[in-house]
Amino acid sequence: MRIVVAALVxxxxxxxxxxxxxxxxxxxxxxxxxxxxxxxxxxxxxxxVPEFTAPDAEGGTVTAAAxxxxxxxxxxxxxxxxxxxxxxxxxxxxxxxxxxxxxxxVVVLTRLRPSAEPDATAxxxxxxxxxxxxxxxxxxxxxxDGPVQSAFRVAAxxxxxxxxxxxxxxxxxxxxxxxxxxxxxxxxxxxGR
Numbered sequence: 561m562r563i564v565v566a567a568l569v570x571x572x573x574x575x576x577x578x579x580x581x582x583x584x585x586x587x588x589x590x591x592x593x594x595x596x597x598x599x600x601x602x603x604x605x606x607x608x609v610p611e612f613t614a615p616d617a618e619g620g621t622v623t624a625a626a627x628x629x630x631x632x633x634x635x636x637x638x639x640x641x642x643x644x645x646x647x648x649x650x651x652x653x654x655x656x657x658x659x660x661x662x663x664x665x666v667v668v669l670t671r672l673r674p675s676a677e678p679d680a681t682a683x684x685x686x687x688x689x690x691x692x693x694x695x696x697x698x699x700x701x702x703x704x705d706g707p708v709q710s711a712f713r714v715a716a717x718x719x720x721x722x723x724x725x726x727x728x729x730x731x732x733x734x735x736x737x738x739x740x741x742x743x744x745x746x747x748x749x750x751x752g753r
Contacts, residue, residue, distance in 0.1 A: 602712070602713050602714070602715055602719070602732055603712055603721060603729050604732065605731065605732060606729060608628075608727055608728055608729075609624045609627045609628050609723055609727045609728075609729075610711040610712060610713075611711060612624055612707050612710075613707065614668075614700050614706065614708045616698050616699060616700050617699035617700065618699075622666060622700060624727075626698065627664060627723050627727060628727035629727070630725050631664065631725045631726070632663055632664030632666060632723055633654070633663055633664070633665050633666070633721070633722050634665075634667075634668065634708075634712065634720070634721040634723070635655075635665070635666070635668065635718065635720050635736075636668045636709060636712070636714050636717055636718060636719040636720075637651070637668070637670075637718050638669065638670050638717050638718075639669070639671065639685060639686040640672050640673055641718060643717060643734070644686075644718045647718055647735065648689055650735075651690065651718070652689075652690060652691050653736075654736050655667075655691070655697070656691075657741065659692070659696045664698070665698065666697065666698045666699075666700060666708075667692070667697050667700070668700045668702060668706075668708050668709065669687070669699070669701050669702075670702055670703060670704050670706065670709065670717075671703075671704065672704060672717065716734050719733075720733055720735070720736060720738075722739060
């Protein structure tokens, strides 16, 4: 009889632990940035550059017109995004390809979660890890769901958009390695900086 009681107590304890862990997972999923927006929506291939205006890191302003005349590459990255960190080598490679091809590049940096660490420190570390010179890119720092992210309907990080010289999306995705080779595109895209 003692064995049956001990087995029931153990089974009850394991069931309660499983229930507690399940509730914890559900709570974390509800707090995720993607849960608030419902199903992910993003710009489709063939869509035009969306309207936006945002301050850049140099104190100027970047608008949709910067991409409409000649196309370009727009990247959305975050220092607290594990996918962004994992894809850093591929991102650096694509940035180098785009810069070599005189492709207009806009990099939008944001934080996904509040942090005790100053935003400037984390963003500066990510900028350094990208290996880009300030004259090669238009850098935008904005809050989560800022004007550029909202215009592009970014549903997950990282996000990459490639525009042709008519200002239409030719690639949209979340993998840097999935971007087409940028050197041939750069010959078609006549973007000047």
